[in-house]
Amino acid sequence: ESTFLGKYIEDIIAEDDTPEEKITKIHSFVKKNVKWDGNSHKYLRSNFKKVLENKKGSSAEINLLLTTMLKKSGLDADPVLISTRSNGFVKQHSRISDQFNYVLCKVALGDKFLLIDATEEYLPINALPERCLNGIGYVISETNLGWVNIPSIYNKKTSISGEVTISEEGELTGSLNYKYDGYNGLSQRKKYFKKGENDFIADIKSDSKWEIEKLELEDEKEFNKPFIIKYQAIIDEGAESMGNLIYLDPILSGKYEKNPFTLEKREYPIDFSCPIEEIYYVTYNIPEGYGLETLIKPFAIALPDRAGLFSYKIIPNGNKLVVLSKLNINKTLFPTEEYPYLKEFFAHIVAKQNEQVVLKKM
Numbered sequence: 001e002s003t004f005l006g007k008y009i010e011d012i013i014a015e016d017d018t019p020e021e022k023i024t025k026i027h028s029f030v031k032k033n034v035k036w037d038g039n040s041h042k043y044l045r046s047n048f049k050k051v052l053e054n055k056k057g058s059s060a061e062i063n064l065l066l067t068t069m070l071k072k073s074g075l076d077a078d079p080v081l082i083s084t085r086s087n088g089f090v091k092q093h094s095r096i097s098d099q100f101n102y103v104l105c106k107v108a109l110g111d112k113f114l115l116i117d118a119t120e121e122y123l124p125i126n127a128l129p130e131r132c133l134n135g136i137g138y139v140i141s142e143t144n145l146g147w148v149n150i151p152s153i154y155n156k157k158t159s160i161s162g163e164v165t166i167s168e169e170g171e172l173t174g175s176l177n178y179k180y181d182g183y184n185g186l187s188q189r190k191k192y193f194k195k196g197e198n199d200f201i202a203d204i205k206s207d208s209k210w211e212i213e214k215l216e217l218e219d220e221k222e223f224n225k226p227f228i229i230k231y232q233a234i235i236d237e238g239a240e241s242m243g244n245l246i247y248l249d250p251i252l253s254g255k256y257e258k259n260p261f262t263l264e265k266r267e268y269p270i271d272f273s274c275p276i277e278e279i280y281y282v283t284y285n286i287p288e289g290y291g292l293e294t295l296i297k298p299f300a301i302a303l304p305d306r307a308g309l310f311s312y313k314i315i316p317n318g319n320k321l322v323v324l325s326k327l328n329i330n331k332t333l334f335p336t337e338e339y340p341y342l343k344e345f346f347a348h349i350v351a352k353q354n355e356q357v358v359l360k361k362m
Contacts, residue, residue, distance in 0.1 A: 009073050022073045027125050030066045036119035040084055040102045059119055060103045066118045067105040076108035082137035122189040124224050127154040130183050133273045152274040157181035160254055165285040170241035173234050181226040188227040192220055210235045244361035250323040255353040259346045266339035276329040284321040286359055292316050293360040301348050303341050307331035312352045
């Protein structure tokens, strides 16, 4: 098997490749040639030759193949045992081996190291699948045996921006751009590649309450960039005209309709897996002769130690209104005693994002 893999490595890398180039090429080769079968294991159940012939394998088979090929290319690489999020947290002081169900690869790069995984086809090399973000792992190594932290380098980010025109009858028309980054971009790409472009677009149109006049995708195949969906639409919801007043729901998409935290008490920690960022930045063109009936004051709230931040403001500017809502969750794991803060924090978000703006004909 050693000779067998050696021949592959000779074809993949060049003698003068840097360590970064070797890692990138071998990671790309494994991702391209072996698809994840959805099984999370910590041991090999088949040899590498069969895995490459079958072109599919478990997390252990894929990432141990990756580790072995990196080692054979002259790099310092070791397997890392972890417990996936669905398998539960690892307890460092309990029996170790029974807690793990998945393998990652750790590879040295100068005085630092990378944790990498080759099971997710549409993730860049520096990002681990979200299922792997579960605190710590255990390195199996002759020289570096021990625990390693599993960082959340990637996040979940969605930005909605655009320009919308409000008619006197309360109809909304305009363009909205959705930018999905990090794990949100991965989620969109999985749907896109599974369904194909035509069905992906058709599903968006059939699921939307809006009359979509035009829909475009950008950077859908560029895994290091956000996945962008651009809409031009007539929006039947969101505004209502009554006499000389127009009632506007300023957050047309992506708002919190209700508090995700409803329990009186929480017995388990709250785990967001990775940082979250949600931005809504939309300009509204209001009808000639209309203005805000009441001025809406800017609002901001923070969790202790700035673990979470929310800000909301509506800025009048001539015959335009600029609506800006921004949410950041910077800490991923909240102990049970911090649950009341989170519950109150999201209660404020729901209240602000669901407030109506009243426009009056002056």
